[in-house]
Amino acid sequence: MLEKYHDEILSCTGCGFCKKSYYAYKFPQKESDFPKGKIMISYGLLTGELEEDMEAVKAIQKCTLCGRCEEDCPSLIKIADVIKATRNDLQLMLPEHEKIFHNFKEKGNILGEENFFKKGGSIVFFMGCLTNREMKDVVISLFDKLGIDVTIIGGCCGYPIEKIGRKTEDKIKKELEEREIEKLVMACPNGMLALSEFSPLHISQFVLSLGVDFRRNDKNYIYHDSAFLGRYLGIYEEPRQIIKRIGNLLEFDENGKMARQCGGEIEFRMAFPDEAKEIAEYLIKEAKEKNATIVTASPHCYSHLKEYGDVIDILQLIEENIK
Ligand code: SF4
Incomplete structure (x- = not known):
């Protein structure tokens, strides 16, 4: 796999x-904390000049793949692709990653929790591990308010496992293939990337397409672009459109394509909690200075940032303010 990136490196x-x-x-x-150092480690592993040990594995895994x-x-240079390819060729695993991989295989949920399912119509909501933990009741309540008899499929999309360089089974894909799906909706960009062949809609896109009205307030909301929703999927506008209809939309100094990562990707923050905390606090500080509540559009970002400041996910914002 890494061989493919020889010229890129x-x-x-x-x-x-x-x-x-x-x-x-x-x-x-250290130099290995920076992308440049990781490219050099990838080169060393590819040519055999560097032996794979836990130090090298740690350096290659200490990256959110955000692409900033x-x-x-x-x-x-396609830095994230090189790092991903390097991870695919690694034999060793960090203990934290062994744990989520074990949970994935045993429970179909990287957090080791029970997945939620609900039978319903042809609008299907894919819950995913983090949405399941953080916002299950919000999902149920939102679709109730929308008057949609939604089918809910729970389980891990496998994307966090792919990000750490391990292969996943296509269990969820098979489950989706067996269904009549009018629209597949999700709140998690990880799931949207893993299940892209089903043309999923982010919850912000789906709700906008329904033309619903929102209650307005005079609060300041600052939108945090998830790297995976933004840089990977190109979805920048829809969450902003919703926020503008509800309150005052503020921006981080670095936003859109240049947005900073929050450190919230579960596989990263489990293995590197101190770094993840510092990355989060950088954004929290700016939001506080601007007197704004951070709005996330990914349950990974939400579940991390909420530990440090005033944060709401777009899913919750919609559910609370839909008329
Ligand atoms: S070429 Fe790109 S990846 Fe290499 S050191 Fe310069 S900025 Fe970093």
Whole structure:
């Protein structure tokens, strides 16, 4: 797998521009904490000049794959793809990743929790592990308010497992293939990426397509672009349109394509909690200075950021304010 990226790796000039966005944080200490260092480790593992050990595995896994550094790379290196390919070839696993992989295989849920299912019509909501933990009741209540007899399918989409470099079974895909689906709706960008062949809609897109009305208030909301909803899926506008109809939309200084990661991807923050906390606190500080509640559009971001500040997910915002 990594062999495919041989030329990509060699195109790295070592300029170090990819370090730029890291300077806001105190935690990077070593060259291997930066994308440039990870490219070098990938090269070493590919050529055999470097032996795989836990130190190398830690360096390669210490990345959210958010792709923010690629926006600063003058050589347009696909840094996240190189790191992902390197992970696919790793033999060793971090203990935290062994745990979520075990949960995935045993329970079909990376958190080891019970998945939720509900029979209903041809509008299908895929719950996913993090939405299941954080917002199950909100999903049920929202579809009740919309008057839609929704089918809910729970389980892990497998994307967090793919991100750590392990293969997944297509259990959810098979389950979806067996159904008549008019629309597949999700609140989690991880699931949307894993199940992209079913053309899923993010909950913000689905609700906008219904043309529903919202109650307005005069609160300030600052929108946090999830890297996977934004840079990966290109969905920037729909959550903003909803926020504008409910309250005052504010922006982080770096937003849209240049938005910073919050550290919330579950496989990252389980393995690197201190770094994940510092990344989150950077955003929380700016939101506080702007006197705004952060609005997330991913349960990974929500479940992490809410530990440190005033945060609501777009799913909750919709459910609370729909008329
Ligand atoms: S910015 Fe791009 S070319 Fe420069 S060191 Fe980083 S990955 Fe390599």
